[in-house]
Amino acid sequence: MKKIALLTLLGLIFIVTGCFEDEEGYSLDKYWVGFGMIEQVSSDPVEYQIVMDNGDVLVPVASGYSRPWYYMGTNDPESRLKTGDRILLNYTVIGDDGTDGEEIEEYYIKVNSVKKVLLKGILDITEENQDSLGNDPIIVKEAWVRGNLLNMEIKYWGRYEVHYINLVKQPGELTAADQPIELELRHNANGDLEDIPFVAYVSFNFDTLQIQGLDSVQFRVTATDYEGEAYEFEETYSYGASE
Numbered sequence: 001m002k003k004i005a006l007l008t009l010l011g012l013i014f015i016v017t018g019c020f021e022d023e024e025g026y027s028l029d030k031y032w033v034g035f036g037m038i039e040q041v042s043s044d045p046v047e048y049q050i051v052m053d054n055g056d057v058l059v060p061v062a063s064g065y066s067r068p069w070y071y072m073g074t075n076d077p078e079s080r081l082k083t084g085d086r087i088l089l090n091y092t093v094i095g096d097d098g099t100d101g102e103e104i105e106e107y108y109i110k111v112n113s114v115k116k117v118l119l120k121g122i123l124d125i126t127e128e129n130q131d132s133l134g135n136d137p138i139i140v141k142e143a144w145v146r147g148n149l150l151n152m153e154i155k156y157w158g159r160y161e162v163h164y165i166n167l168v169k170q171p172g173e174l175t176a177a178d179q180p181i182e183l184e185l186r187h188n189a190n191g192d193l194e195d196i197p198f199v200a201y202v203s204f205n206f207d208t209l210q211i212q213g214l215d216s217v218q219f220r221v222t223a224t225d226y227e228g229e230a231y232e233f234e235e236t237y238s239y240g241a242s243e
Contacts, residue, residue: 031092031112035151035201038070038085046070048081049106050089053146056107058091063111072116086119086149086203118202119149122183122209124171133166134188137226141199143233150204150221150237152185157226161192167204167221174211180234181209185223194226206237215240 036052048070050058063069070081081087090112098104125133139155156163166186174181209217216238223231 026093026095028092028094028110031090033088033090035086035088035117035146035203038081038083038087040081040083050087052089057105058089058109059106060091060111061108062094064113065111069111069114072114081114081116084119086117088115088117088201090114118165118200119205120166120202121205121207123166123168125168125184125186126171132164132188133168133186134164134190136187136189137228138165138185138187138223139225140185140221140223140231140233143221143235145206145235145237148206148237148239150206152202152204153199154185154202155197155199156187156189157194157197158189159193159195161190163190163192163198164188165202174209174217176211176214180218180220183219183221185221185231187223206239209237210239 034052034054036050036058039049039051041047041049046068048060050060052058060069067075072079072081091109092112093107093109095108096104097106097108123129123133137156140152141155142153144151150167154165164187166188167183168186169181169183206219209219211217216236218234218236220232220234225231
């Protein structure tokens, strides 16, 4: 797992909403920042589209990088973004596919910067993984649900080591009576020094929380900060009518 510190985004205004267009059209002086999911639509040539959390479909046609924007750090093929990766994107809209008043389906963009966001599922906590999950403190600055993802802005202290972040639950099949489903945010600092504050974004896929016969479930996430204070976030995850 890449070090979460790579996602450090102190001072970032991470969501900008609103209409892209104005009376003067698109401007290279404007930019938007938001979360989205990568989808590779072609391999020869390499082409991507990005589905943003607000539903906008973005097609990168330019970037501010000297290398292809979809390589994360190096031109090593292993570092290339792939379908299903989650990103935090800074971009400028330079056009769209709307003509003669037709509804816009795609926006053509310049990629100003891109960060890969840690995306994980939910783990069952067991005797085997109890120690590796850790019990180090973690600060949750913000949490929100979008689609099937729980998103968090977190803060932790460290210096040298790789830190591990997981969302866990007790093992066993979930039933309607288990609501709210109890989840715990776990942090393993791997014995790192607490010298430097890091801020990062993480997302957790909630598909495994779906219960047959329901179209939504209630859940509660808990965590403990550096002062020993308990954090709690309770929300409803809606996923549509079950078949």
